Amino acid sequence: xxxxxxxxxxxxxxxxxxxxxxxxxxxxxxxxxxxxxxxxxxxxxxxxxxxxxxxxxxxxxxxxxxxxxxxxxxxxxxxxxxxxxxxxxxxxxxxxxxxxxxxxxxxxxxxxxxxxxxxxxxxxxxxxxxxxxxxxxxxxxxxxxxxxxxxxxxxxxxxxxxxxxxxxxxxxxxxxxxxxxxxxxxxxxxxxxxxxxxxxxxxxxxxxxxxxxxxxxxxxxxxxxxxxxxxx
Amino acid sequence: xxxxxxxxxxxxxxxxxxxxxxxxxxxxxxxxxxxxxxxxxxxxxxxxxxxxxxxxxxxxxxxxxxxxxxxxxxxxxxxxxxxxxxxxxxxxxxxxxxxxxxxxxxxxxxxxxxxxxxxxxxxxxxxxxxxxxxxxxxxxxxxxxxxxxxxxxxxxxxxxxxxxxxxxxxxxxxxxxxxxxxxxxxxxxxxxxxxxxxxxxxxxxxxxxxxxxxxxxxxxxxxxxxxxxxxx
DNA sequence: GCAAAAGTGTTGTGTATACACCCATGG
DNA sequence: CCATGGGTGTATACACAACACTTTTGC
Numbered sequence: 001x002x003x004x005x006x007x008x009x010x011x012x013x014x015x016x017x018x019x020x021x022x023x024x025x026x027x028x029x030x031x032x033x034x035x036x037x038x039x040x041x042x043x044x045x046x047x048x049x050x051x052x053x054x055x056x057x058x059x060x061x062x063x064x065x066x067x068x069x070x071x072x073x074x075x076x077x078x079x080x081x082x083x084x085x086x087x088x089x090x091x092x093x094x095x096x097x098x099x100x101x102x103x104x105x106x107x108x109x110x111x112x113x114x115x116x117x118x119x120x121x122x123x124x125x126x127x128x129x130x131x132x133x134x135x136x137x138x139x140x141x142x143x144x145x146x147x148x149x150x151x152x153x154x155x156x157x158x159x160x161x162x163x164x165x166x167x168x169x170x171x172x173x174x175x176x177x178x179x180x181x182x183x184x185x186x187x188x189x190x191x192x193x194x195x196x197x198x199x200x201x202x203x204x205x206x207x208x209x210x211x212x213x214x215x216x217x218x219x220x221x222x223x224x225x226x227x228x229x230x231x232x
Numbered sequence: 233x234x235x236x237x238x239x240x241x242x243x244x245x246x247x248x249x250x251x252x253x254x255x256x257x258x259x260x261x262x263x264x265x266x267x268x269x270x271x272x273x274x275x276x277x278x279x280x281x282x283x284x285x286x287x288x289x290x291x292x293x294x295x296x297x298x299x300x301x302x303x304x305x306x307x308x309x310x311x312x313x314x315x316x317x318x319x320x321x322x323x324x325x326x327x328x329x330x331x332x333x334x335x336x337x338x339x340x341x342x343x344x345x346x347x348x349x350x351x352x353x354x355x356x357x358x359x360x361x362x363x364x365x366x367x368x369x370x371x372x373x374x375x376x377x378x379x380x381x382x383x384x385x386x387x388x389x390x391x392x393x394x395x396x397x398x399x400x401x402x403x404x405x406x407x408x409x410x411x412x413x414x415x416x417x418x419x420x421x422x423x424x425x426x427x428x429x430x431x432x433x434x435x436x437x438x439x440x441x442x443x444x445x446x447x448x449x450x451x452x453x454x455x456x457x458x459x460x461x462x463x464x
Numbered sequence: 465g466c467a468a469a470a471g472t473g474t475t476g477t478g479t480a481t482a483c484a485c486c487c488a489t490g491g
Numbered sequence: 492c493c494a495t496g497g498g499t500g501t502a503t504a505c506a507c508a509a510c511a512c513t514t515t516t517g518c
Binding site: 201 | 481482483491
Binding site for chain 1: 246249282285286309313339
């Protein structure tokens with residue numbers, strides 16, 4: 001959204017433009033993917049400008065919906081940065097989003113998925129935002145239930161472990177993983193199991209929503225006053 | 233900073249105003265204090281609008297300097313919120329700041345120190361920002377060296393413990409505290425000690441800066457590209 | 465010698481890690 | 492019967508909590 005600041009004689013402008021960018025992750029094929037849009041010689045984060053009366057996380061959701069055709073499962077604000085370039089002044093609000101890809105690696109509309117361990121050329125700010133989002137996602141795996149937003153309602157413990165391994169980019173011990181997860185108490189066995197190969201079927205689990213504790217480093221109030229934070 | 237949006241016929245405005253607010257903490261008399269400015273019937277956070285070419289944390293520093301006459305020791309971005317009221321649209325960027333008060337409870341210029349456990353009436357957004365800042369400060373005490381910014385260069389272990397107790401608002405065991413802190417390895421004995429009463433003198437310590445690890449949930453890059461985060 | 469804060473160790477309890485084999489199924 | 496992934500227990504090391512007395516000083 002180019003404002004009419006250009007018509008003023010003042011340079012740089014007297015008020016910043018605000019834009020919202022989203023680092024959207026998904027997990028598949030044992031890897032962590034991020035959605036990037038092709039823009040000229042390099043790739044960039046999906047982004048958009050907020051509308052009046054629209055909360056910032058609403059902008060983030062809209063960007064994902066319009067630009068990628070994807071509805072995120074989880075959204076969390078990361079950081080805001082002010083950037084000045086000749087004749088332009090903008091404040092960027094960065095978000096971290098999580099989504100499911102419908103089973104296989106279905107591409108988003110105007111972007112593609114990239115392995116976070118092998119990113120294409122990007123502008124420096126977007127690259128730093130992505131790196132920071134990865135850092136934060138990895139950190140939050142340890143003390144929140146954020147991983148659940150990368151899985152469908154019902155899942156096996158092996159699938160959950162694969163999500164952890166993809167995000168952390170390292171192997172975990174199966175027994176220790178299961179003990180830790182199960183003793184944390186936010187899993188609920190569905191009673192069902194799933195046969196899907198020439199091996200023993202996997203028991204299925206779902207979440208108990210009450211244990212969604214990830215709020216503690218993200219302001220819980222953001223949604224109440226204007227709706228900054230959403231969870232699915 | 234009122235822009236010329238008022239001259240347009242569009243309501244609400246087509247671009248938000250950006251403002252920066254700072255939750256400035258200090259510790260003294262065994263309590264955690266926050267600086268609030270008196271504004272009408274209630275109190276509010278020190279705030280200001282960014283200038284062109286000025287990084288957001290520069291705005292925060294300037295607000296503290298101009299409005300309170302205080303130079304912060306530590307500054308960290310908390311969160312951004314968009315707020316719409318009839319005819320006005322603003323994006324607020326909130327910061328957490330830490331400062332020393334020069335030994336005694338010297339009042340800031342246009343504000344006063346309030347005990348965080350006994351806050352005066354405030355507007356709802358500012359109140360939530362303060363509550364969140366307290367939450368984050370307490371959490372960060374546990375896994376960072378943020379407490380050092382609430383002490384002078386040299387300090388005794390008892391003084392350090394008093395900072396922890398003031399921020400957390402509870403008593404800690406002296407022996408466990410000392411063992412934890414000392415084994416963490418970021419303290420360095422100065423060799424000096426301080427006599428200051430009819431009791432045994434306290435050995436003095438200082439920080440080893442290399443152990444300032446608090447960056448991990450705050451983007452380390454913010455300062456490199458435009459200077460969002462500062463530390464003393 | 466007494467008041468006041470500094471300083472110091474041990475024990476138990478819980479939590480994380482390392483590690484290897486049997487189970488149920490499909491083909 | 493074999494290949495495949497699902498599922499399980501134990502021993503060890505480390506981190507954290509509870510807890511009380513001696514030391515050094517000023518007066």
